[in-house]
Amino acid sequence: MRRAFLSAIPAVMLPLFPATAPGEEEEELPALVVEADRDSVLPEHFAGSATVIEKETIAKSGVRSVADLLATQGGIRLSSTSGNSSGSSVHLRGFGENSSSRVLVLVDGRPVNRPDMASVSWLEVPIARLERVEILRGSQSARFGDNAVGGVINLITRGGSTESTVVEAAAGSDGYTLARLSHRGLIDGNGITFDAERNFTDGWRDNAFSELETAALRWDKQLAPWIGAEFGVSWAEESGGFPGPLTKQRYLLDPRQSIYAQSGQADQYFSDQTRWTADGSLIFGKSDGPSFEIPLSIYQRDLEWNFGPGYHSDNLLNTYTLAPRFEISGESWSAEAGLSFRRDTLELSQFAEIQRVNRTTDASLERDIAGVFAGAEWEPWKSWHFSASARWEHSQVDARSNSFVFPTDPALNFARGSDESNTAFQAGIRWEPSDNISAWLRYDRLYRLPSTDEIASYQGFPLSVPFNDQLHAETGHNVELGAEWTPDAWTLRVNGFAQWLEGEIAYDYLQNINVNLADTRRMGLETTVGYQSGMWDAALHFTALQAEFRNGPYQGKEVYLVPNQEFTATLACRPTDCLTVQAEYQHVGDAFEGNDFQNTREKLPSYGVANLLLRYEPKPGLSLYCRINNLFDERYATVKYSGLWYPAAGRQLLLGIRREL
Known part of the structure; x- marks a missing residue:
């Protein structure tokens, strides 16, 4: 889904709805404001809690990847099994295991979540490509469909209407090197954006290397007064190593070690991948009438x-998405409706040796999701904004697996399928009595489809049931109640939420299968103070929350890998116009380790990590920076399963230079 209702249309068109209250004189928004809202999914009157990271903050962040940006500026918790944040899972609203399938990630409004349990590569969209980041907390299934149970992260890339060239280089500890180039401009009415990046590190842990090379090209143009178009392609080569878990004894002795390197098998634990993406849109309509958009994307x-x-x-993996949509607006209302189609195909071959000579298994999987959605917003009285959305989707999964080694074993040879339909809807109220005061109330009926890995054992790790056609979507309810006050330079926000999931999916290690384990409840309070x-x-x-099982054999027990408290703080000082000193701190409370359904084992300890950023700008557009992550060399882990630890990175130094022309 490319944009939410009431989001601004692309820079090639003027807004379709009034920016002033009914009865007031309307003014045309400057072109710069329209461009900033390109591909936004954040409604102007969003009935919920949202964080926006603007391009100035992104440019000055001095971070390696989008993941670091989300942690330091978005207050989002990360977890990683390698120690590299670029491969991290993001956590919103009290989800621990398989959290990546419960946070929807968009690039310019288009979903990029994988159909399996793999997390998004945060190096896939380089920092240099970003215009802004929108974080919508809480369920958004009615607006966006699958994966949006905990929230939505929308990465908006730069457009080509403003001339700009950015060159950045950095180097640091653990063999880290970075080179970035980004250019955008307007040529004969054609908006052109190009960027390229190389990102490499040996990794803080042994056999935790990470290497990425990527390039992207985008084009947009106003073809006629009533039609606009945009198109983009991107390519990436990425590789990384797997350091593996450690026992507690090994973790305390040397958290940088890798059990695979110690055994002399590091060359057997790594991945290489190539990614291609192509997407485009046609937008029909004029500024004084309805619009129709046809977005299409292909990912491999x-x-x-x-x-x-x-x-x-x-x-x-091949993914095809199509989501045509129609929008219309009046003086005090707007509405949208559309269709959504997504097709995922996976072809898998397994081999007995790394040279890939003897094939052991062939498998394939297809997943199709088709749906219809509609939404509207209405301002019946001044300062009161009502919104509603609804979505219906039908999904179908077909899987096949053939073992050449054990051709008669039913656990390794099967051809099965399943399908189901789900419905979600959302209703919200936002009250804005003045420019700096707002309050909201929202209800969501939600769902999340099982990932392909949760349903079928086609990846070579057999489950007790090779294709679980009894596994169905998680469904549930979510309620939000919050308020925001922005007097002068301050921002004060508080938001309470409660979410009930019916049949939350979890891996039952006793049965060796993924099941709709139990109903769960998550309740929490989020507070934000800014100056x-x-x-x-x-x-x-600051977030305080509780996640617990509400029925079944683990009734009353806390959901594992979910801390009760999360706290993030950032303080920046500019003693002179050219110098910035920024301190960052993140504290995460303790949590029960993975697979500890009974809450009886040693917890994953709490931790606090401090970072320091020094930025010197001798003249506009030129900056030198020094970033120290984990300033006090805190020893900690973000993941622990059944007594095995996955250490996070220790102190790391980064020196860089950035030039914008």
């Missing part, structure tokens, strides 16, 4: 996966 990932002797696979002035910037994000 060719992955070579090596996870130890005997576990070598080639995985080809901006000429010399000081400060932001505090």
